[in-house]
Amino acid sequence: MPLILRYVLEFCETVEEAASALTRVPTHMAYNVTAVDRSGDFRTLYLSPDRPAVVRHAPLATNHQGRVEWHRHAVFTRSLERERYLQMRLTRKDDRVEALIADFHKPPLYSTDYEDGFGTLYTAVYYIARGSAAFSWPNAVWTQSFASFREETRRVQFPSRVAAKARVPT
Numbered sequence: 001m002p003l004i005l006r007y008v009l010e011f012c013e014t015v016e017e018a019a020s021a022l023t024r025v026p027t028h029m030a031y032n033v034t035a036v037d038r039s040g041d042f043r044t045l046y047l048s049p050d051r052p053a054v055v056r057h058a059p060l061a062t063n064h065q066g067r068v069e070w071h072r073h074a075v076f077t078r079s080l081e082r083e084r085y086l087q088m089r090l091t092r093k094d095d096r097v098e099a100l101i102a103d104f105h106k107p108p109l110y111s112t113d114y115e116d117g118f119g120t121l122y123t124a125v126y127y128i129a130r131g132s133a134a135f136s137w138p139n140a141v142w143t144q145s146f147a148s149f150r151e152e153t154r155r156v157q158f159p160s161r162v163a164a165k166a167r168v169p170t
Contacts (some may be wrong), residue, residue, distance in 0.1 A: 001031050008035070015041040023053040030062035040127055060086045077118055081108045101125055105138040114158050122156075 004025050012018040015037045023034060027047045036042040036059075046054040046065035054066065063079035064070075074080055079139065103109055104123040111120050115143050125134045131146040135154075142154055 001027060005033070013037070014039070015043050017044045019045060019055050022047060023055065030065060032063075032065060034059065034061050036126070036128060040128070059090060060108075062086070066112060075103055076116075078108050078111070085109065097125075105136070119158060121158075 004027065005024070008018045012021055015035050018035045018037075022035075022045050028074055030046070030048040032044060032045040032046055036043065042057070042059050044056045044058045044061045045055070046061075048065065060083065063077040064074055064082040064083075068074040068080065089103060091118055096112050101123065104120075109120075110116055110123075113119050122137055124133045125136065128132065132143055134141050134143045134148070136142070140154075140156070142152075142160075146152065
């Protein structure tokens with residue numbers, strides 16, 4: 001998938017072009033890809049090796065493609081809960097972007113289940129009009145420009161499940 005996305009980023013100017021390319025290229029496993037272009041147009045694509053791609057006019061994706069096929073995985077990843085939360089959250093147009101970003105650092109969007117392989121690594125915020133991206137954690141932000149990317153290293157200490165659960169308010 002990284003090679004496919006690299007191709008899309010290098011050769012597609014619009015979401016329409018990206019969706020067209022992504023629907024033609026086969027993948028070895030299921031992926032959800034959400035794309036947005038400079039005009040603000042967006043699409044979410046459900047890609048899978050065993051069926052045609054599905055293109056939705058939706059600004060979000062979690063860990064399932066439309067209907068849930070693997071219920072244990074959906075429960076483990078809280079996929080439906082996170083999808084419902086995001087759908088509700090995106091209807092609140094009066095909030096500042098900072099408040100939305102802060103929500104990505106709290107459950108149900110933020111997961112600390114690192115020991116079982118499902119912890120949040122970072123939140124990426126793309127500022128298309130500015131030509132920049134911010135990668136954030138609850139206590140840190142790293143901003144990069146599309147035009148002048150600075151190669152750097154960040155070291156992040158992820159909490160253990162026990163420590164993280166102790167901090168979650170009830």
